[in-house]
Amino acid sequence: MTIDLTHAQDTARVLTEALPYIRRFAGKTIVVKYGGNAMKDDTMIASFARDIVLMKLVGMNPVVVHGGGPQIGSHLEKLGKKSEFIQGMRVTDEETMDVVEMMLGGLVNKAVVAALNQQGGRAVGLTGKDGGLIRARRMRLDGHDLGQVGEVERIDPRVVTHLEAGGFIPVIAPVGVGEHGEAYNINADVAAGKLAAVLQAEKIIFLTNAPGVLSKRNEILTGLTVPQVEGLIADGTISGGMVPKVRYALDAVNSGVKSAHIIDGRLEHSVLLELFTDQGIGTLIKG
């Protein structure tokens, strides 16, 4: 047996660099929003799963909230049902709501759960119905009927904290439950943000399709304060689909979450790099 000492020393160096981050986040809750675009193939899911399981093993409490827009759209197509969107939100009649619930709660959620368990985690999937986790009501939008699109009314985090305490990793599909037991389609970013606020999470990490918030010269902006972000929205630097995402990040930070991160979910092990390296990746918004 020959030992490759250079490689070995690199290994040791990386591990010891991670040490202060492990210490800082031990016992802390970290909410990760995992978007439907970042789960396009099994390799991406497996890489994500390894990161989350590692977080749990070294003593953090990761909570995963996932989306699933592309998966829902594709199943609706199979059923020959046309998707309609108003201001980026899918109009959700009862039949569509059934598909949302089936797809998010039945298929996507369990795929994430199984991937985490394949990496040695003990994940448990939930929707907002389980343990009454996400109470929702019909969203009101002037002049439009969005059907079963809901807004979050109240979070009851007990099922999440009980699972955390038992060593399980909660994985949450953003389906809300109304006062009569009916299901609502909830925006996953919103659900993640509200949950992070109620859990007083240390961090919320949004995995997106972009490297982060970009300047007009396409550089990643980071270390942003709340007023700076407001300024960047006002002057148009932040625009398009990034605006609502940044708004949810601000809401979380304003509700007591220590920091929000918008990072590139397409990059392998992006969560780990954000957590365990000095430079981090993507855009950090500080409370």
Place this chain on the structure above:
Amino acid sequence: MTIDLTHAQDTARVLTEALPYIRRFAGKTIVVKYGGNAMKDDTMIASFARDIVLMKLVGMNPVVVHGGGPQIGSHLEKLGKKSEFIQGMRVTDEETMDVVEMMLGGLVNKAVVAALNQQGGRAVGLTGKDGGLIRARRMRLDGHDLGQVGEVERIDPRVVTHLEAGGFIPVIAPVGVGEHGEAYNINADVAAGKLAAVLQAEKIIFLTNAPGVLSKRNEILTGLTVPQVEGLIADGTISGGMVPKVRYALDAVNSGVKSAHIIDGRLEHSVLLELFTDQGIGTLIKG
């Protein structure tokens, strides 16, 4: 205010009659197999939910395992996909498996969860993937390829007992997980029986479409011992679809579950009547 004393005394009598049963089953786990045919309308589901929540409130630990055959069939039809059955088992190709998982784990499971929570319970839905609950492998049937039909390899009950301990009611969809994270379609009666055995349940109750095991003169047979049941199968008294159900009941009883019950799920509050009245209902098989 006038008090209707006759009514009042009836109330008191019923409650005190229930007392010895509450005492006997306090802290005991009772597995209830809830079939797809017994959830045909909201009234039936609500009645079932009230019974289960009452069990929990008076100190028992109900665990619900549900089916969903009719719901799966109807969605496959919508997708224009034909169902094929071999020896009563649905041949399950990968596309069908997706529908099974979506329907059982995403829709039926959450409908039961929501109904329990509407009655004041704190239910949490699980499939066999969650917490690695049901490990399965491909079922071998001579000369036939059933696809993703699975048999139970191992039960890891920790997620169930942890939820029980937290005051939650576990509701389980019979989807198993293979060694590579793939999903398997598991017979709900089998899953319920194995789970009851591993949990060393006090009782397992099968809600069916029949009043119980019937004699040749159509009387409900009850108080049956294991050898008596074997005799009734041998002489043809028990036949047809009741045979496998009775076999699963025997397996549970032979694995340490104290008693198995086959009762009529179409009868309102049938679970309650089985538990809280001197005569019980349906067929009891004793260990």
Place this chain on the structure above:
Amino acid sequence: MTIDLTHAQDTARVLTEALPYIRRFAGKTIVVKYGGNAMKDDTMIASFARDIVLMKLVGMNPVVVHGGGPQIGSHLEKLGKKSEFIQGMRVTDEETMDVVEMMLGGLVNKAVVAALNQQGGRAVGLTGKDGGLIRARRMRLDGHDLGQVGEVERIDPRVVTHLEAGGFIPVIAPVGVGEHGEAYNINADVAAGKLAAVLQAEKIIFLTNAPGVLSKRNEILTGLTVPQVEGLIADGTISGGMVPKVRYALDAVNSGVKSAHIIDGRLEHSVLLELFTDQGIGTLIKG
């Protein structure tokens, strides 16, 4: 076997009607004052015992405080000792105090304990001496020497809460203990009220010889607020022996007990009817 389905469905209905009350009172302490007149024969005691044990089984924490005036009087007679009363209170010389203590703590208390245990409870009898539960001092009444009649100085509820936590039902005889270890004769209604206040009980229920507080036209009055009760005393509607009882109920409610109930102890299962039916029975005074 034939099942009487009408009867069965009645049973189920009663049980599910009880469900919201079981839920509402789960884990709550409920103090029941059980008067000497309501324990006149074994049937009455057994009926009362069944009610209390059922409360415990479904998750409430009943605490029983009992009287025993008739039993004390009858033993004093045997000893050829004449009873003297001033303003409804028995003048209690030392010899009489011994009889009070023997009778309440030794005989009546243990009869109630044994009756509860016969119904499957695990009751433990206490007097105010046990664990220093009721510290008392000599009651001062202008111009009269009442001997060992005491007033409550302080309640140390630790022995009660420790027994509750162990699944036991505390049964308390109203004997107080003075600073030199001497015994005092305490009014049972007062002891029950003070104990309910210190335990921050959900309810206090007084079992009496009357159907409740009656209007001038002999109707049972209920849902009374504190000011309404004061009005009814002022205008003479409430009079005689009911006045002090109502006053103790008011004291309890004013000290944080959620509600006080004056109900007919002679009616079988009256406690159960008060707790588990929508209409309740007797007179309710709200905090």
Place this chain on the structure above:
Amino acid sequence: MTIDLTHAQDTARVLTEALPYIRRFAGKTIVVKYGGNAMKDDTMIASFARDIVLMKLVGMNPVVVHGGGPQIGSHLEKLGKKSEFIQGMRVTDEETMDVVEMMLGGLVNKAVVAALNQQGGRAVGLTGKDGGLIRARRMRLDGHDLGQVGEVERIDPRVVTHLEAGGFIPVIAPVGVGEHGEAYNINADVAAGKLAAVLQAEKIIFLTNAPGVLSKRNEILTGLTVPQVEGLIADGTISGGMVPKVRYALDAVNSGVKSAHIIDGRLEHSVLLELFTDQGIGTLIKG
């Protein structure tokens, strides 16, 4: 201020001599049978109480079982009722049983409890009815009807161990409870011995009217083994009322209690001297 150093050093010496005994018995249960003759005046009771409270404070778990024969006899006299004895056992008709229960459970028990609490203990009095502690049945004696004289059928020690765990000192009156809730008069030595066996006590100490087991030359015998005691009974050295007492001590030792002690209850602080000095006092019987 002048310090009397000789006295001070004596004090220190006594305390440090006690150290190994405190260590040896820490956390151990020690059952003390306290006879009716040793509670004749308040000084004797107070001295006994101080000893027991000291035991508790230094970490032992004392359990007191008391008698009360003289007190019962004297109350029966007051009621003009004649006592009859067969083979040393009081014939106990129902009226007598009521007096036994009142006197033991109501008066003597609470006097011991109050004395312990006066010394700073937290004592709780029990009879065999409380928590179903002592289950008894009618004693059979050839050709004689002893009425409610009972023999111990079963001990359920949970109420005792729960009170111990809460820091309370259990004080037990030897009244048993039959299968219908009826009371039985139990020999206090027997009750103490059985309880010590079930609790697997470290020691049982019988406080008696004699300095211990005496030789024919009136010397106290100690350090006796089981066979030696049998020999002393056989050769008549142990005779009269000491025989049954020694037999109960043997029973306890044969059931796993480490040692039994027969000591002089009339001697002030006799319990303390037995426990905390090298020589001990009275007669020790070893297991």
Place this chain on the structure above:
Amino acid sequence: MTIDLTHAQDTARVLTEALPYIRRFAGKTIVVKYGGNAMKDDTMIASFARDIVLMKLVGMNPVVVHGGGPQIGSHLEKLGKKSEFIQGMRVTDEETMDVVEMMLGGLVNKAVVAALNQQGGRAVGLTGKDGGLIRARRMRLDGHDLGQVGEVERIDPRVVTHLEAGGFIPVIAPVGVGEHGEAYNINADVAAGKLAAVLQAEKIIFLTNAPGVLSKRNEILTGLTVPQVEGLIADGTISGGMVPKVRYALDAVNSGVKSAHIIDGRLEHSVLLELFTDQGIGTLIKG
């Protein structure tokens, strides 16, 4: 066997006299400063150890802080190193600091630990480095360089309270740790006082070479209040080496320690006499 009853009764009297003190100090932390002069021979150490172990056994939480000046001095001599003192503090260069640490933490500390364990205790030795117990910084003294003489910056008592909770007796050598891990020589009286303040101790006891604080007529003064002590310093009654000791006692009392005691460590069992007798010994300063 003859029992010496006079002796026995003395024993009992001493033990019962100790009872109220055992009760009063149960569960309380008592810091004992044990000076280097009071550990001159094995008999003195054994006597001290017996006292401390007895405290632990009867339910108190003793914490020992020891000095070791003479032992350090004698080892420095062996090494041929001269000791220099400024204002009573040993100038501590790095080589001297090594000797301080070796001697206090390695030899004296373990001698005290071994002595406690010989008496049946379970002692664990600590320096201020263990568990980061005593964070220190270089002491500033105008115009002088004292080297590694330190002042206490912060106490982290977790290692002490964790050991206490496990039944261990913490024994602490007054070595502090600086921000770079370097060792500091801390005055033992100061360390004991600060620790008592952080632990909110019931008492701090300083074992010294004097019978206590003496009046000008050489009588021991006791029961002193804070202003009285200030007066005695101002008028010169307290002078010399007693002044700083009294100041540390005042600091402790002003920080919430209930009382401070300055007693004669040369007197056998002095700690016990202070704790368990009505008169106590030495000088008491009240909060």
Place this chain on the structure above:
Amino acid sequence: MTIDLTHAQDTARVLTEALPYIRRFAGKTIVVKYGGNAMKDDTMIASFARDIVLMKLVGMNPVVVHGGGPQIGSHLEKLGKKSEFIQGMRVTDEETMDVVEMMLGGLVNKAVVAALNQQGGRAVGLTGKDGGLIRARRMRLDGHDLGQVGEVERIDPRVVTHLEAGGFIPVIAPVGVGEHGEAYNINADVAAGKLAAVLQAEKIIFLTNAPGVLSKRNEILTGLTVPQVEGLIADGTISGGMVPKVRYALDAVNSGVKSAHIIDGRLEHSVLLELFTDQGIGTLIKG
């Protein structure tokens, strides 16, 4: 900000490679023998300390046993005392034993503790005297008087497990305690092995001055079974100072420790490399 993605991906890869090892050793005790030669400068100590703290942070329970031969030798020289060795063991008269105890327990032990705490650990130093951890007796060697050289008689691991449970890292100097409280000089390899056996450790890692056990061609041998090691000793492959070290490793493995490792303590982060890489380093001996 520019992200160096190659570097980032290397980081992620190393971390995820570590994942299975973190999982496998979570909650397991790992004893590390840290030799005096591996603590020659502050950099080496700091590197070792980072490794141990990382182990603790990711959920393992490291226990450090250290030596200190060179440090002892150098202090004895300062004192002008000559060291004598018999069969590799230092003849230890009482004066030498004092130096051993001072140096190991007072200086080396605290240097390791301080280094661990500088890296964010919470280390607590112990010798075998603390909590009676290592009971020893005089070692018998034919014809030689080794003085206070001891052999391990008994390990009482409670102080170690209690500190582990509190999140502390135990650091142990190999000083034993005899039945009269006297100190013994114990071989650190032996102490580590015995401790690992009593704690049923997952691994014992010996940090040495060699790369491991070498073949005759100077290749590192690894994956050795117990019989293979016996063979290598028999044929002379293992010789010299490596023989006793390998013997202690065998003893540990034969007593239930899962594996023993002999690795190069001079290599930076050698502990980490052994634990967290697929190839490991040095020589592994399997149970």
